[in-house]
Amino acid sequence: RLSSMSRVRVQIMNQFDRKSHEYKANKRYWKLIQKDSRKLSDKRFYRPTFRMHLTNKEILDKLLSYSED
Known part of the structure; x- marks a missing residue:
C-alpha cells in the first residue's frame, strides 16, 4: 500500500518519459522528498545525475521545480 506522499510522487513521475532526466532524478532521489527539510544535509557532493x-x-x-506544472 502506497502512502499519499508516494502516490503523489508516482503521479509526478508518470508525467515524464522514463528516459527523461526528470524521471531518473525523481527515481534516484525520491527519499529526499519524504525527509524533513530541516534535517537535509547542506554538505555538497558531486551528483552524477545532475553532473x-x-x-x-x-x-x-x-x-520540486519539475513538478510545478
Whole structure:
C-alpha cells in the first residue's frame, strides 16, 4: 500500500518519459522528498545525475521545480 506522499510522487513521475532526466532524478532521489527539510544535509557532493556538485537541499529544490506544472 502506497502512502499519499508516494502516490503523489508516482503521479509526478508518470508525467515524464522514463528516459527523461526528470524521471531518473525523481527515481534516484525520491527519499529526499519524504525527509524533513530541516534535517537535509547542506554538505555538497558531486551528483552524477545532475553532473554537478549539489547539496541535498538543492536537489530537493530541483525535484520540486519539475513538478510545478
